[in-house]
Amino acid sequence: TCVPVQKSEKLLQLTVDLGSFGIRTILSGVAQSCTPESLIKTQGLFVVNLPERKMAGIMSQGMMLFAKKEDGKL
Numbered sequence: 001t002c003v004p005v006q007k008s009e010k011l012l013q014l015t016v017d018l019g020s021f022g023i024r025t026i027l028s029g030v031a032q033s034c035t036p037e038s039l040i041k042t043q044g045l046f047v048v049n050l051p052e053r054k055m056a057g058i059m060s061q062g063m064m065l066f067a068k069k070e071d072g073k074l
């Protein structure tokens with residue numbers, strides 16, 4: 001799932017199935033570039049060996065990586 005984080009213009013909250021690493025909650029600051037609908041059922045690159053970090057009152061259990069195209073889009 002992917003939903004906007006309340007009271008944040010930048011954060012999206014993703015619930016991601018990472019197979020043997022389990023289901024994780026990951027916050028990503030891409031709300032100004034991506035809609036929640038565009039990220040659902042999309043494969044991505046995730047870093048999950050990071051310490052948990054609290055953002056906007058929610059614990060994030062990893063990081064989603066993005067690349068930027070020449071036109072500036074993610």
